[in-house]
Amino acid sequence: MPKRSMTRGPRSHRYSRLVLEPAPVNAAQSRTAPEPNQTTSWCSTSGPRTPACAWCGSALGDDAPRDAGKVWCGQCGVATTSPWPTDAQLEAAYGDWYRPESGRFGGVGDALLRRARSTLARRIDRTAPAGRVLDVGAGDGTLVSALRDRGRDAIGLERHATGEHMQGGEIADVTGTWAAIVFWHSLEHLREPGAALAHAARLLAPGGLLVVALPNIASRQAARFGDRWFALDLPRHLVHVPAAALTAKLTGVGLHVGRVSHLRGGQVAFGWAHGLVGRLPGHPDLYDAIRAPQARSAPMSNAARLYAIAAAAVLSPVAMLMAAVEVVTRRGGSVYVEARR
Secondary structure, eight states, X not given: OOOOXXXXXXXXXXXXXXXXXXXXXXGGGSTTSOOSOHHHHHHTOOOOOOOBOTTTOOBOOTTSOEETTEEEOTTTOOEEESSOOOHHHHHHHTOTXXXXXXXXXXXXXXXXXXXXXXXXXXXXXXXXXXXXXXXXXXXXXHHHHHHHHTTOOEXXXXXXXXXXXXXXXXXXXXXXXXXEEEEESOGGGOSSHHHHHHHHHHHEEEEEEEEEEEEBTXXXXXXXXXXXXXXXXXXXXXXXXXXXXXXXXHHHTTOEEEEEESSTTSOHHHHHHHHHHHTSTTOOXXXXXXXXXXXXXXXXXXXXXXXXXXXXXXXXXXXXXXXXXXXXXXXXXXXXXXXXX
C-alpha cells in the first residue's frame, strides 16, 4: 500500500459529484460556540442541497424526502447528509478535541475501550484466514495494536495518520490482498461509502473477512429521538444506513453475509441513555460528560457533568430495557455484520 502524507490540514475528497461550491463554516461546529442541538444547527447551514445519494449514487431530486439534515434515497433507502459538508467544514467538525492524543475518556474509559477492541481483535484473528488485516478509519490505532499483539500483520488507515503501523489515505488507494478488512464505525464518515465497500470486497483474499459496524438509522432509538439521536452526529456522519441496506450492499458487491448482530456493534444501551438524558431540562450531553475535558465538544462545568452522569445512572434500567427490546426485535441502535468473499 503506498505511503501517504501524514501532515494535518484539509484533504481533497474523492466524491467529486457531491463537492459543490463551499458553504460557510457554521459557528456551531466550533468548540467555542456549541448549539444544544447540532442537528438543527447543521440544518441551518447555508449550502447547496446534496444532489446524489452517497450510498448508491442515484440522483436526489427536489421531490426526495428530506428531514433533520438528511435526504432520503428512494432507490436504496439510505439517507445522505444535506447540506453536503465541504472539506473545510469537516476539518472544523473534526477539531483537535475530537480524538486527542491524550485519550478521549481518561484512565478507566480508555482502558474499557482497549478491552473492547481486544475482544474484537480476538474474534477477527480467530475467524479470518491467515494474512494481513486492514482497519479503515483506525482512529488512534487501538484495534491495530490489539491485532498486532496477537501476531497479526495489521495496518490502520486514517484521514490524519499518526503513530506506528498507521497510514494516511483512502481505501481507494489501497492495493494488494487482505485477509480481513474492518470498518468499525468509520464507513458512515466516508464520502463514498458504497464504493469503499466494493473496493474492499475486491481486496479480500478468498475466504477473506469483512467486518462492518455502523449506526442503524432504522433502529428504535433513531425513531424515538429523531434529530437528537446520539448516532446522527452531523456533519461527521455523511450517510445514515438501515441495517437491511448494509446487508443488501454487501451481497451486491459479491460477498456472503454471515453474522448479523444488533448488539455487538456497541453503543446500543448508551444510545438510549444519551437520548433519555438529553431530553431532560437543559438537554445535558452525556457523551461530553463521560469524555475527558480536552475531548469535549464544548466546556462543561462540574455541576453539569454530575447532573448528566447522575441522570444516566437513574435512567440506566430504562436504557438497558429498551436496548434489550431493540436487540430482540433486530432494530438495534447499531448493526454489526461479518461477510466473506
